[in-house]
Amino acid sequence: MLVGETGVGKTSLLSLISNILQGHSPSEYETVYDPANESGLSGKHSQTMSAKVYKFVSNNGITIHILDTPGLADTRGLAKDEEHKANIAKTIQAHMPFVNAVLILANGTLPRLGVATDYTLSVLSSIFPRSLASNIAFMFTNVSTPLAWNFDKNSLPKVLAEAPQYSLDNPVAMQQRLLQIKREGKADAKILRRLTASVATSHNDALDAFVDFFNWAADCKPQPTNEIVSLYQKSEAIEMRLHEAMSKILRRSELKKKLTRMISDLENKALNLNALRNYESVVAQSIMVTQKTSDYNTLCVHPQCHSNCHESCNLNFHLDPKALLKCTVFDDGKKTTCNKCGHSYRDHRHFYYTWEEHKEAVRAVDEEAKAKFKQALLDRCGGEWMRTWHSKQIKRLDSELADATNEIRTQAQAYASLSLSGSFSAQLYKAIKVLEMNLENIKGKETDPDTIQGIEDSIAQLKEKLRILQSDAE
Numbered sequence: 437m438l439v440g441e442t443g444v445g446k447t448s449l450l451s452l453i454s455n456i457l458q459g460h461s462p463s464e465y466e467t468v469y470d471p472a473n474e475s476g477l478s479g480k481h482s483q484t485m486s487a488k489v490y491k492f493v494s495n496n497g498i499t500i501h502i503l504d505t506p507g508l509a510d511t512r513g514l515a516k517d518e519e520h521k522a523n524i525a526k527t528i529q530a531h532m533p534f535v536n537a538v539l540i541l542a543n544g545t546l547p548r549l550g551v552a553t554d555y556t557l558s559v560l561s562s563i564f565p566r567s568l569a570s571n572i573a574f575m576f577t578n579v580s581t582p583l584a585w586n587f588d589k590n591s592l593p594k595v596l597a598e599a600p601q602y603s604l605d606n607p608v609a610m611q612q613r614l615l616q617i618k619r620e621g622k623a624d625a626k627i628l629r630r631l632t633a634s635v636a637t638s639h640n641d642a643l644d645a646f647v648d649f650f651n652w653a654a655d656c657k658p659q660p661t662n663e664i665v666s667l668y669q670k671s672e673a674i675e676m677r678l679h680e681a682m683s684k685i686l687r688r689s690e691l692k693k694k695l696t697r698m699i700s701d702l703e704n705k706a707l708n709l710n711a712l713r714n715y716e717s718v719v720a721q722s723i724m725v726t727q728k729t730s731d732y733n734t735l736c737v738h739p740q741c742h743s744n745c746h747e748s749c750n751l752n753f754h755l756d757p758k759a760l761l762k763c764t765v766f767d768d769g770k771k772t773t774c775n776k777c778g779h780s781y782r783d784h785r786h787f788y789y790t791w792e793e794h795k796e797a798v799r800a801v802d803e804e805a806k807a808k809f810k811q812a813l814l815d816r817c818g819g820e821w822m823r824t825w826h827s828k829q830i831k832r833l834d835s836e837l838a839d840a841t842n843e844i845r846t847q848a849q850a851y852a853s854l855s856l857s858g859s860f861s862a863q864l865y866k867a868i869k870v871l872e873m874n875l876e877n878i879k880g881k882e883t884d885p886d887t888i889q890g891i892e893d894s895i896a897q898l899k900e901k902l903r904i905l906q907s908d909a910e
């Protein structure tokens with residue numbers, strides 16, 4: 437994220453970053469942005485310009501998103517503040533889930549930051565839930581030699597005293613002046629040689645400064661915005677309800693399959709005392725529920741795994757399963773399958789939830805019914821009792837399956853109506869993958885067509901949402 441007061445050369449800095457990332461030397465510089473863009477800002481009557489995101493791809497394939505916030509550092513009427521903050525927050529959310537680094541551009545020939553910087557910092561602190569202080573760096577422009585650096589470091593706010601500081605004499609701007617001088621033909625060859633050499637020096641210095649800056653930025657802990665945090669919490673809660681409902685469908689479908697086999701065994705006179713085990717699992721129908729926790733945990737989302745693989749995981753919070761490879765259950769990255777549950781790292785996520793088993797204990801202790809069941813098994817004439825019991829249980833399972841299917845429809849609807857932005861598409865994509873994985877499992881359980889249809893509809897709805905998010909992000 438780039439913040440700069442008027443007249444610090446933000447446009448040519450964007451140009452420099454683009455050229456550096458593409459490995460250009462001064463003679464290969466390309467002007468990426470129309471300087472007319474910035475000229476509107478320098479005038480007194482500059483209109484509010486929207487925050488913009490620039491996407492740069494380096495020649496080694498790394499993509500960098502830079503959020504340019506024109507006018508963020510311009511003090512203006514308070515009435516504009518809210519509108520302005522909202523605009524910046526919206527742009528961040530539309531294009532990036534997190535901000536890694538905030539680079540404040542300042543004119544290094546001036547002794548102190550403008551009042552605008554204080555204002556900027558207060559705007560930023562209202563957009564982000566946590567302090568951004570450790571994500572902020574300064575870049576002082578127009579500093580050709582350390583001697584030209586007039587900035588008084590004591591004028592910085594205390595929390596930013598340790599913020600990295602870089603200085604720069606932008607070679608892109610210099611190269612433009614050089615080309616102009618050449619075109620005008622006013623300077624002799626000796627002066628031109630000297631100017632060319634000094635552009636090259638500035639280019640190398642700029643390269644050094646940006647290598648330092650990008651290394652620092654890569655180590656910064658990414659900061660989500662308030663809005664992102666709240667949307668993430670909502671989508672996480674929905675995902676948990678989906679997981680619960682899916683788990684319920686899988687368990688109930690399994691039971692139904694067992695019961696169906698049992699009744700056909702009964703008809704074929706092949707039912708024996710082993711069926712007593714079915715009785716236990718049918719009446720003591722346990723379900724897995726998720727419990728909100730204050731810490732995040734590494735959980736497995738593989739169908740029917742329900743493993744709380746690492747509670748209160750000590751890694752930084754990550755949305756990307758790949759980053760979880762550093763979790764202790766993967767031996768800090770030495771393994772790709774979990775020590776705890778045996779599933780791939782791809783099936784693991786950080787959630788502020790844990791899985792808990794919830795047993796319907798009351799039904800489990802009905803010894804009288806169990807004795808009747810046993811008697812029916814022993815008694816060749818017990819078929820009638822067994823059939824009644826069986827159809828009652830099937831009815832119960834069916835109604836639970838219908839409830840869970842409705843729950844999936846409801847939650848998919850809720851997910852689709854969240855006002856998500858493009859930065860959520862990876863999140864949603866993963867949620868859809870988990871649903872699809874569950875659906876495959878459910879199909880293997882001879883589940884009734886209504887349940888399958890319900891899940892397929894819900895997945896289709898989420899896929900449509902994903903398609904919209906992805907086309908928004910382009």
Ligand SMILES: [Zn+2]
Binds near residue numbers: 736743779783
């Ligand atoms: Zn697992």
Ligand SMILES: [Zn+2]
Binds near residue numbers: 746749763764765
């Ligand atoms: Zn862990």
Ligand SMILES: [Zn+2]
Binds near residue numbers: 735736765774775776
């Ligand atoms: Zn695991």
